[in-house]
Amino acid sequence: MAELADASIDLVVTSPPYNLRIEYGKYSDRQDRQSYLKWCQKWAAQVRRVLKSSGSFFLNIGSAPSSPMLPHEMVLELRDTFVLQNVIHWIKSITIEDREGDVRSYGHFKPISSKRFLNDCHEYIFHFTKTGRVEIDRLALGVPYQDKSNISRWRHTRGSDLRCRGNTWFIPYETIQSRVKERPHPATFPVQLAEWCVKLHGVSRVQTMLDPFLGIGNSAIAAQRCGVKKFIGFEIDETYLAEAKRRIG
Ligand SMILES: C[S@@+](CC[C@H](N)C(=O)[O-])C[C@H]1O[C@@H](n2cnc3c(N)ncnc32)[C@H](O)[C@@H]1O
Structure with missing residues (x-):
């Protein structure tokens, strides 16, 4: 990243290693918490330098029952570097009971066996900007009103049946048959997650997109699907990088 020009990037979407002892091919995910946070501070400063003042930086990070403070510590570590403009919850799985009492479950998660902790069904997506005042395209991810009478009742709808989705994003992992063949990496996010970040920032406002931890x-696939002109990714593991190149064709 040190080789990239100042203020040359419109959008950063990334998920760094979480320091939760994930078994990556090359990277060792076992630092002590303080040196890990200092390292995050270092690359985040580079992200700030290369990001335009109109840019957005979406940072996906989860936690573990043993480290519930991790995402919060990360935000505190970066509070002098960026303004936290939005906090989004990536919901991987949810169970909903409808008014008739029918219970349905959606999505996937890794069940844990514990007498103390709940299954972990969500992660964070922190939306950082330089000023806290970057306009976003809320309706690019809009959803129809449940109660249609709101369309005429509220003037800001301008008669359109589309409202802001809010900050809970249900994005399930795709069902796969073979992990080795279809998802040969221990900690990915779905393409759709990055795609929604591009759309929320505003597709037409993204000329150059960066992911410093490409996996x-x-x-990159999200950028391709959204028609982003230029994409830059960094990955230290040649095997993951080769897979990324193969997938974007
Ligand atoms: C959480 S994963 C990212 C996964 C990615 N979002 C995906 O969906 O495939 C973090 C990645 O960062 C890579 N990594 C760790 N240190 C790095 C560094 N200094 N430069 C570039 N990549 C690095 C790891 O090899 C790992 O693949």
Whole structure:
């Protein structure tokens, strides 16, 4: 990243290693918490330098029952570097009971066996900007009103049946048959997650997008699907990088 020009990037979507002892191919995910946070501070400063003042930086991070403070510590570590403009919850799985009492479950999660902790069905997406005043395209991810009478009742709808989705994003992992063949990486986010970040920032406002922790290239595929002109990704593991290149064709 040190080689990239100042203020040359419109959008950063990334998920760094979480320091939760994930078994990556090359990277060792076991630092002590303070040196990990200092390292995050270092690359985040580079993200700030390369990001335009009109840009957005979406940072996906989860936690573990043993480290519930991790995402919050990360935000505190970066509070002098960026303004936290939005906090989004990536919901991987949810169970909903409808008015008739029918219970339905959606999505996937890794069940844990514990007498103390709940299954972990969500992660964070922190939306950082330089000023806290970057306009976003809320309706690009809009959903129809449940109660249609709101369309005429509220003037701001301008007669359109589309409202802001809000900050809870249900994005399930795709069902796969073979992890080795279809998802050869231990910690990915779905393409759709990055795609929604591009759309929320505003597709037409993204000329150049960056992912400093590319993995197997889900953010690159999102950029491709959204028609982003230029994408830059960094990955230290040649095997993951080769898979990313193969997937974007
Ligand atoms: C959480 S994963 C990202 C996964 C990615 N979002 C995806 O969906 O495939 C973090 C990645 O960062 C890579 N990594 C760790 N240190 C790095 C560094 N200094 N430069 C570039 N990549 C690095 C790891 O090899 C790992 O693939």
